[in-house]
Amino acid sequence: MKILATYNIKGGVGKTSAAVNLSYLAAADGLRVLLADLDPQAAATFLLRVRPRVKGGGTALIRGSRELDKAIKGTDFERLDLLPADFTFRNLDLILDDTKKPTQRLARLLRPLAAAYDMVFLDCPPGISLLSEAVLHAADLVLAPIIPTTLSVRTLDQLTEFIDGLDGHRPGILAFCSMIDRRKRLHRQIMEQLPTERKDVAATAIPALSLIERMAVQRAPVPAFAPRSEAARSYARLWAEVRARAG
Amino acid sequence: MSAGLHNFSYMNGYQQVAQTVREALAPRFSVVPARRTRTQRRTWLDTFDWRLYRAGLTLEYVTGRGPAELVLSGMAGERITAAANGTRWPALAEALPSGPLRDRLEGVTWVRALLPAAKAASTVSEFRLCNADDKTVAWLTVEQLHAAEPAAADLPPRLSVTAVRGYQGQAERIARCLAAQPQVLCDGLPALDAVLATGGLAPGEYTSKVDVELSPAMPARMALAAVLLQLLDTLEANVPGTVRDIDTEFLHDLRVAVRRTRTALKLGAGLLPAGMASEYRPAFKWLGDLTTPTRDLDVHLLTFAAGAAELTSARPEDLAPFHDYLAKRRGIEQRRLARALRSARFTTLITAWRGALTGLTPQREGPDAGHAAAQIIGRAHRRVLRQGNAITPESPPESLHDLRKRCKELRYALEFFASLYDASTHRRAVRELKGLQDCLGTFQDCQVQQEEIRVIAAEMLASGDASATTLLAMGDLASHIGQRERRARGEFASRFATFASRPARARFRALVAGAGS
Numbered sequence: 001m002k003i004l005a006t007y008n009i010k011g012g013v014g015k016t017s018a019a020v021n022l023s024y025l026a027a028a029d030g031l032r033v034l035l036a037d038l039d040p041q042a043a044a045t046f047l048l049r050v051r052p053r054v055k056g057g058g059t060a061l062i063r064g065s066r067e068l069d070k071a072i073k074g075t076d077f078e079r080l081d082l083l084p085a086d087f088t089f090r091n092l093d094l095i096l097d098d099t100k101k102p103t104q105r106l107a108r109l110l111r112p113l114a115a116a117y118d119m120v121f122l123d124c125p126p127g128i129s130l131l132s133e134a135v136l137h138a139a140d141l142v143l144a145p146i147i148p149t150t151l152s153v154r155t156l157d158q159l160t161e162f163i164d165g166l167d168g169h170r171p172g173i174l175a176f177c178s179m180i181d182r183r184k185r186l187h188r189q190i191m192e193q194l195p196t197e198r199k200d201v202a203a204t205a206i207p208a209l210s211l212i213e214r215m216a217v218q219r220a221p222v223p224a225f226a227p228r229s230e231a232a233r234s235y236a237r238l239w240a241e242v243r244a245r246a247g
Numbered sequence: 248m249s250a251g252l253h254n255f256s257y258m259n260g261y262q263q264v265a266q267t268v269r270e271a272l273a274p275r276f277s278v279v280p281a282r283r284t285r286t287q288r289r290t291w292l293d294t295f296d297w298r299l300y301r302a303g304l305t306l307e308y309v310t311g312r313g314p315a316e317l318v319l320s321g322m323a324g325e326r327i328t329a330a331a332n333g334t335r336w337p338a339l340a341e342a343l344p345s346g347p348l349r350d351r352l353e354g355v356t357w358v359r360a361l362l363p364a365a366k367a368a369s370t371v372s373e374f375r376l377c378n379a380d381d382k383t384v385a386w387l388t389v390e391q392l393h394a395a396e397p398a399a400a401d402l403p404p405r406l407s408v409t410a411v412r413g414y415q416g417q418a419e420r421i422a423r424c425l426a427a428q429p430q431v432l433c434d435g436l437p438a439l440d441a442v443l444a445t446g447g448l449a450p451g452e453y454t455s456k457v458d459v460e461l462s463p464a465m466p467a468r469m470a471l472a473a474v475l476l477q478l479l480d481t482l483e484a485n486v487p488g489t490v491r492d493i494d495t496e497f498l499h500d501l502r503v504a505v506r507r508t509r510t511a512l513k514l515g516a517g518l519l520p521a522g523m524a525s526e527y528r529p530a531f532k533w534l535g536d537l538t539t540p541t542r543d544l545d546v547h548l549l550t551f552a553a554g555a556a557e558l559t560s561a562r563p564e565d566l567a568p569f570h571d572y573l574a575k576r577r578g579i580e581q582r583r584l585a586r587a588l589r590s591a592r593f594t595t596l597i598t599a600w601r602g603a604l605t606g607l608t609p610q611r612e613g614p615d616a617g618h619a620a621a622q623i624i625g626r627a628h629r630r631v632l633r634q635g636n637a638i639t640p641e642s643p644p645e646s647l648h649d650l651r652k653r654c655k656e657l658r659y660a661l662e663f664f665a666s667l668y669d670a671s672t673h674r675r676a677v678r679e680l681k682g683l684q685d686c687l688g689t690f691q692d693c694q695v696q697q698e699e700i701r702v703i704a705a706e707m708l709a710s711g712d713a714s715a716t717t718l719l720a721m722g723d724l725a726s727h728i729g730q731r732e733r734r735a736r737g738e739f740a741s742r743f744a745t746f747a748s749r750p751a752r753a754r755f756r757a758l759v760a761g762a763g764s
Contacts, residue, residue: 049382073413076375076383081412219381 001114002246003107004121005139005171009162010155011126014145014178016043017212017222018238019123022143024221025239027080031118034072034081038092038135039125042085048075049219050084057088061109062095068109077224081117093130102130107138107169119246128162136163139171141246145178145206148190160200174245176238177205204237252324253422256432257404261391264404265374267431268387271424272376276417278387281373287311289392290366291439292336293450294359295488295497300450302355305439308334308363319348327351337362337493358549360494364450365442366396376408376421384414385421392438397446405438406431455481455500457507457662463617466609470616471515474663476604478504478511483597490585495545498584502538505531510659514623518613523603530596541584544577547696557727561720568717569724572707620664621759627657628755635683635743644694647739651687654680672758679751686735686742693732700725 006019016039023035037044042052050073054060060067072081096102110120124135136142144159146152156175163170175198177191194201206212211222211231218225223232257264269278290308293299299306303322308315308331317331329348337360340352352361374387386409392402406425410418426433436444443449459477461470482504488497509531516524551570555563587593614622634650658680665673704721707713713721745751 049380051380071413074383074411076411 001110001117002119002141003110003139004119004141004143004242004246005124005135006121006143006145007124007132007135007139007159008126008144008146008155009128009132009159010147010152013126013147013152014206014212015126016047016123017215018143018145018176018178018206018235019121020044020047020215021221021223021232021235022239022242023080023119023121024077024223025236026119026121026243027077028223029239029243030079032079032116033119033121034083034113034117035075035121035123036083037085037123038089038131039085039123040087040089040092041125042087044123045082045084047215047219047221048082050075050082052085052087054084054086054088057086058092058095059088061086062092062099062105064109069112076220089125096130096134103133103137106131106134110138133166136166136171137169141172141174141242143242144173144175146175146194146201147179148177148187148194148205150186150190153190153194156201172245173200174202174242175200176202176241179208180205181208202238202241204234204241206234206238207231253408253418253425254434254436255406255408255425256402256434256436257389257406258430258432259404261370261389261404263430264389264406265372267428268374268406268425271428271431272421275379276384276421276424277377277381279375279377281375281386284370284372285311287369287371288366289369289438290336291364291442292361293364294356294361295493296359296453296455296500297451298355298357298359299352300439304351304355305437306352306361308336317343317348319351339494358494359496362493363396365394365439367402367438367442368393368395376418378414378417383411385410385418390438392442394442394445397443397448400445402441402445403432405441453484455503457659457665459663459666461616461620461664461666463615463620463667465616467515467614467616467619468518468607468610470619470664471511471518472604472607475508475511476601478508479597479601479604482508486588490588492581492585495549498538498542498545502535502542505535505538506655507659507662509535510656511663514627514656514660515619518610518619520607527600527603530600534593534596537584537587540580541577543695543699544573544580546692547573547699548577554724554727558720558723559727561716561723565716565720566724568707568713569703569721572703572712576703616664617667620660620667624657624660624664625756625759627653627660628759631657632747632752635747638739638743640740644690647687647736648691648694651684651691654684654687658684668758668761672754672761676755676758679746679754683742683746686738690732690735690739693728693735696728697725697732700728 004022006015006022008015019035023033027033035044035048037052045052054071056063056067061071068083072083075082096105099105106122113120122135122139124132142159142163144156146156160173163173175194177187177194180191181187191205195203207230209229209231211226211229214225215222222229222235226232257267259267265278265280272278288310292306292308304325305320307318307320309318310316315331315334317329317334319325319327327348329344329346331343334343339358339360340349340356343349343352370391372389374389375383376385376387378384388407388409390405390407392405394400394402408418408422408425425431439450457474457477459470459473461473482501485497485501485504488494489501509528512519512524512528512531548570551566551573555566558566631650631653634646634653638646638650658677661673661677661680700721704713704718708718
């Protein structure tokens with residue numbers, strides 16, 4: 001079982017869109033996939049039409065694998081399940097802090113799922129916190145969307161430094177340019193340069209398209225409601241790169 | 248991923264299903280067509296003795312627009328699929344493409360082949376059943392089955408509701424709404440059962456065990472006739488599979504049915520009309536002897552890999568010429584056996600035997616089944632004790648072979664009349680006897696196998712079929728078998744002592760006494 005986390009210190013960069021579309025494509029590719037929505041905003045949960053509620057909230061979930069197993073919901077798509085978000089997930093840091101070895105807790109909770117799933121996507125809230133540290137401990141690969149601005153590229157450096165500074169397990173990083181506006185010269189410049197300069201940046205960039213925003217109206221992944229669109233094709237190319245990196 | 252399943256039959260036409268379901272579920276749930284209607288051919292596969300069915304598994308070979316597929320499903324929602332292009336049935340699980348499906352099957356099917364149990368053409372439509380958020384909470388599958396085997400018939404449309412994970416509660420509600428419709432029947436009958444029912448069959452019907460329901464008060468002759476008729480049914484059921492050489496267990500079950508028949512003729516001779524047992528005993532001996540060479544070679548081949556893995560001074564591949572020789576000999580013997588089972592002599596015997604059994608009438612003033620069973624089992628038990636007590640460490644192997652035969656007679660007698668006894672006491676008596684039988688069986692099998700290896704080694708040497716390496720490996724193999732034989736011989740005394748202990752004998756006496764009451 002491979003664990004992939006869509007994560008960035010910065011918010012609003014297309015993490016959830018990537019998590020939903022990539023997990024859909026992974027399932028369509030024949031993998032048994034779980035998407036875990038760890039963000040209390042519950043955007044991924046909303047996009048997959050599931051109610052954002054976990055019995056016992058974050059406390060029950062962090063307590064044991066049985067609760068986690070019970071909380072999982074099937075989506076409308078074959079082989080794709082969802083661990084829905086709950087508003088109490090805003091306190092996941094505090095809940096984790098109350099456990100022994102909090103940074104290893106998430107990895108331990110996910111381990112029993114290996115028999116049922118080939119791939120787990122963790123859709124994480126932004127920021128640096130105990131939860132993000134636990135996510136990085138659990139993940140095999142971090143998918144980091146970056147908006148091609150100088151400031152965003154700085155956050156990628158911060159993320160790389162943060163991971164390098166971790167004790168023990170360190171996940172790989174695959175960053176990708178997200179929300180590209182081709183009308184902006186800076187976007188085009190960074191989008192073209194970054195993958196050539198850095199090995200941890202994917203060649204595929206996800207454009208800023210209204211169709212991606214329409215996911216919230218359709219409440220479905222882009223490839224499910226617009227399979228021939230440019231957005232769907234971009235995510236498919238990104239998935240091919242992710243799959244190759246994840247192994 | 249899905250869990251939970253509710254099955255229904257729909258008593259109107261296939262075209263009206265969606266409308267009925269829509270009306271039954273409105274306004275809480277909506278019904279959305281999910282995929283294009285597809286037509287498939289479904290072939291249900293199982294072993295002759297229904298091993299998959301008994302393990303709660305269903306295996307299907309499905310052909311349609313795409314490539315042929317094998318689908319294995321379990322009662323707890325387990326589902327494994329595999330590509331199955333080019334598979335011809337019957338087939339052993341080991342002949343299927345490697346993967347999780349084959350791994351799962353091999354543990355269940357053992358040495359038995361998979362063969363078609365039923366066939367049907369199927370038209371399937373799928374619908375999403377959605378809640379107020381337009382979230383799919385369950386899947387509805389509507390299937391129209393046109394049974395082809397065991398009999399041609401159109402079955403009523405079948406509805407099944409499968410819950411999406413985490414939505415079992417809503418799926419239950421949907422199932423209740425459907426069940427409340429007058430056109431919907433909650434028969435819950437799986438598709439295989441429904442197709443088999445067209446031919447008046449049911450899954451799991453065959454068993455090689457004796458399971459005749461007897462009562463203590465019935466005339467003993469009629470009880471024995473019922474047992475013998477069931478044995479004849481088992482024998483006949485296994486003839487086609489033996490002739491076609493589908494798997495080795497057809498011959499095994501046929502052989503056991505013959506041995507049981509011979510035992511019943513021997514132990515129950517006095518219950519049959521004068522001359523009947525002595526007329527048929529030689530005929531069934533002929534039949535039993537006919538099956539021995541092929542079965543002995545089957546045992547060799549079935550245990551070959553385990554034996555080869557035990558070699559110490561030789562390599563398993565050194566035994567390859569021996570394996571080829573055994574396989575060639577088995578082919579010759581099997582063809583000889585098949586010819587005999589197609590012969591007029593065999594057909595005449597079976598027809599006459601059935602005629603003789605069905606023509607039996609109760610003996611005037613004859614014993615009842617309870618008393619006759621007690622007498623037969625009691626006598627067989629005393630014989631085992633007498634012969635076993637006479638065996639010392641110096642006794643020749645023949646004395647153990649004879650005892651093994653007496654144990655088999657006792658075992659069969661216990662099986663014939665099992666329905667007359669308290670089940671748990673009977674089970675315990677059989678278990679205690681089985682402990683002794685296993686030991687004697689290992690001893691004799693090892694002896695027979697060593698002797699056969701010696702004979703075959705001489706034949707292979709004479710015909711130039713074996714190199715020195717192969718002969719040495721065969722010697723190595725024989726030596727391991729010899730060690731097993733000596734171990735079994737060493738264990739005999741304690742096994743017999745357990746069987747013949749005072750508490751075990753008392754339990755046996757109590758069991759036998761219970762039948763007449």
